[in-house]
Amino acid sequence: MRASVDSISKLLYITILLLIITISTAVDIINTTQSIKDGDSMASADGSFKMGFFSPGSSKNRYLGIWYNKVSVMTVVWVANRETPLTNSSGVLKITGEGILELLNQNGSIIWSTNSSGSARNPVAQLLDSGNLVVKEDGDDDLENSLWQSFDYPCDTLLPGMKMGRDLITGFDRYLSSWKSPDDPSRGNFTFRNDPSGHPEQILTENSIVRYRSGPWNGLRFSGVPELRPNTLYKFEFVFNDKEIYYRYQLLNNSILSRLVLTENGNLQRFTWTDQTDVWAFYLALFDDYCSRYALCGAYGSCDITSSPVCGCLKGFLPKVPKDWDMVDWSDGCARRTALNCSGDGFQKYSGVKLPDIRKSWLNKNMNLEECKSMCMKNCSCTAYANLDIREGGSGCLLWFSELIDMRQLNENGQDIYIRMAASELDHDVDVRIDSKSNKAKQMRIIVISVVTTGMLLLGLVMVLILWKKKQKKGSKLFNLQKLTIFLSHCYFSTLNCDL
Numbered sequence: 001m002r003a004s005v006d007s008i009s010k011l012l013y014i015t016i017l018l019l020i021i022t023i024s025t026a027v028d029i030i031n032t033t034q035s036i037k038d039g040d041s042m043a044s045a046d047g048s049f050k051m052g053f054f055s056p057g058s059s060k061n062r063y064l065g066i067w068y069n070k071v072s073v074m075t076v077v078w079v080a081n082r083e084t085p086l087t088n089s090s091g092v093l094k095i096t097g098e099g100i101l102e103l104l105n106q107n108g109s110i111i112w113s114t115n116s117s118g119s120a121r122n123p124v125a126q127l128l129d130s131g132n133l134v135v136k137e138d139g140d141d142d143l144e145n146s147l148w149q150s151f152d153y154p155c156d157t158l159l160p161g162m163k164m165g166r167d168l169i170t171g172f173d174r175y176l177s178s179w180k181s182p183d184d185p186s187r188g189n190f191t192f193r194n195d196p197s198g199h200p201e202q203i204l205t206e207n208s209i210v211r212y213r214s215g216p217w218n219g220l221r222f223s224g225v226p227e228l229r230p231n232t233l234y235k236f237e238f239v240f241n242d243k244e245i246y247y248r249y250q251l252l253n254n255s256i257l258s259r260l261v262l263t264e265n266g267n268l269q270r271f272t273w274t275d276q277t278d279v280w281a282f283y284l285a286l287f288d289d290y291c292s293r294y295a296l297c298g299a300y301g302s303c304d305i306t307s308s309p310v311c312g313c314l315k316g317f318l319p320k321v322p323k324d325w326d327m328v329d330w331s332d333g334c335a336r337r338t339a340l341n342c343s344g345d346g347f348q349k350y351s352g353v354k355l356p357d358i359r360k361s362w363l364n365k366n367m368n369l370e371e372c373k374s375m376c377m378k379n380c381s382c383t384a385y386a387n388l389d390i391r392e393g394g395s396g397c398l399l400w401f402s403e404l405i406d407m408r409q410l411n412e413n414g415q416d417i418y419i420r421m422a423a424s425e426l427d428h429d430v431d432v433r434i435d436s437k438s439n440k441a442k443q444m445r446i447i448v449i450s451v452v453t454t455g456m457l458l459l460g461l462v463m464v465l466i467l468w469k470k471k472q473k474k475g476s477k478l479f480n481l482q483k484l485t486i487f488l489s490h491c492y493f494s495t496l497n498c499d500l
């Protein structure tokens, strides 16, 4: 009798202990017999990210999402049912025997689910420390073998390790799309993606209209985004081969969090969080200045943020509709001063520029600049050529077959382009800076510097002469060149001892 009471209390004790353990250990994985209800959550193994149900802003709707777990400000990085909100808190997430994630509403209907092709034996869903929700075969930690991952379906946030770009074989596209508003995570007006036609460039669109473009990847950076450069926070890569094309970054120090977000207003911003500050600190905005607006200056126009007005025509081109240019409407762009004559044309080099829109261009990774030039020369509709990659003296070939749109002057952050011009417009010796104003400014600077330097030298000489004269008063009054030379060299070699 006594023994059985003992064993019952022991059993009870063990059950309670087990219960406490299951409650307190963060679950980072569920299998087909488990589910996540509204109110439950799942945390990644190191506690960096959490997944559960939330209501954004002032909304009453419920969404399944992933957010930073160690940050005191609720920051959602991914939403599952962004287009199909739950109206009350009876949502449930399950994983089926086929490895499909299903989100069910109050009456048990599926309101959101994942796509996965293959079949699975023992599928599980796990939230990784990177913030990636992965469906996989239990025990198989190779991401390559995963059945599905949330990193393939970005919302408005690009986290470290996420690929942004395209699988060139299947056509599958991973891109950012803004929320509609802080209260509504459904797709807003803006997207940021690799050029859908497969060029190595990124574009930001508003309701499918291009607003900003990065310029082509030149081996080091995007041609028009000098802000994206090696830094102490993260490293980035751009992969561009036959299989895929994507941009990705990784943090250099994992104790500093950082995310890239496409906001509902179409701003592309990077924020960082350090535990000392307790706020998301603004780090960088891309496409932030006036000149980054797509095609602001029209065809054959170029934007220079240091000029006023910012738009100008390339050398050898004139405003197409001068009246509009006077009214600060540059969209008509510029036209050639001298028409092309196919056989007699040449190429003018322009330095320090953001390369123009490449959507109607042709590229080859293996050609050199000479081959590129002759290829362009042969075809009368080729308007310009440039190196694709600027590393190690340059390689690869980009050819344009259309008007040149969306160029800007970036000076030392820009690169070279060779534009087809009528022979009479060619400028043989000098590389042309697009904006003659900045050239003038440079000349002006040189003149000012020379004048100031000469003036100071003269002043110095006069003072030395005065001092020398004073000294001479004590002795001989005769002008003695030898004495002056000795005096000057004395001054020169002991600058501090020149006062007499």
Ligand SMILES: *[C@@H]1O[C@H](CO)[C@@H](O)[C@H](O)[C@H]1NC(C)=O
Residues within 6 Å of the ligand: 031, 032, 033, 034, 122
């Ligand atoms: C699911 O996980 C629970 C807890 O780890 C375990 O008891 C159960 O056997 C698992 N079910 C399957 C089908 O693997």
Ligand SMILES: *[C@@H]1O[C@H](CO)[C@@H](O)[C@H](O)[C@H]1NC(C)=O
Residues within 6 Å of the ligand: 088, 089, 090, 106
């Ligand atoms: C959700 O709504 C359904 C039907 O409207 C209701 O039966 C259920 O109790 C609600 N659940 C919660 C948690 O409020």
Ligand SMILES: *[C@@H]1O[C@H](CO)[C@@H](O)[C@H](O)[C@H]1NC(C)=O
Residues within 6 Å of the ligand: 106, 107, 109
């Ligand atoms: C689910 O329940 C709501 C009311 O709670 C009802 O309006 C809706 O039609 C139901 N949906 C389905 C698919 O049964």
Ligand SMILES: *[C@@H]1O[C@H](CO)[C@@H](O)[C@H](O)[C@H]1NC(C)=O
Residues within 6 Å of the ligand: 115
């Ligand atoms: C799921 O697959 C279908 C058919 O292949 C496709 O039309 C749909 O867009 C896919 N959905 C997602 C979220 O990938």
Ligand SMILES: *[C@@H]1O[C@H](CO)[C@@H](O)[C@H](O)[C@H]1NC(C)=O
Residues within 6 Å of the ligand: 180, 188, 189, 207, 264, 265
């Ligand atoms: C999105 O575009 C629509 C249609 O042009 C417009 O009515 C709406 O105000 C835009 N929303 C935002 C947040 O810009």
Ligand SMILES: *[C@@H]1O[C@H](CO)[C@@H](O)[C@H](O)[C@H]1NC(C)=O
Residues within 6 Å of the ligand: 253, 254, 255, 256, 274
């Ligand atoms: C990472 O950042 C933390 C916090 O700023 C700092 O204490 C630590 O030394 C850094 N680690 C490295 C390897 O730089």
Ligand SMILES: *[C@@H]1O[C@H](CO)[C@@H](O)[C@H](O)[C@H]1NC(C)=O
Residues within 6 Å of the ligand: 341, 342, 343, 344
């Ligand atoms: C083009 O230029 C060549 C050589 O300068 C000249 O002989 C030819 O007449 C020109 N053709 C046209 C159509 O202007």
Ligand SMILES: *[C@@H]1O[C@H](CO)[C@@H](O)[C@H](O)[C@H]1NC(C)=O
Residues within 6 Å of the ligand: 362, 378, 379, 380, 381, 382, 401
């Ligand atoms: C010149 O290039 C265009 C565009 O690629 C092409 O359609 C045309 O056939 C080419 N012409 C010649 C003569 O190669």
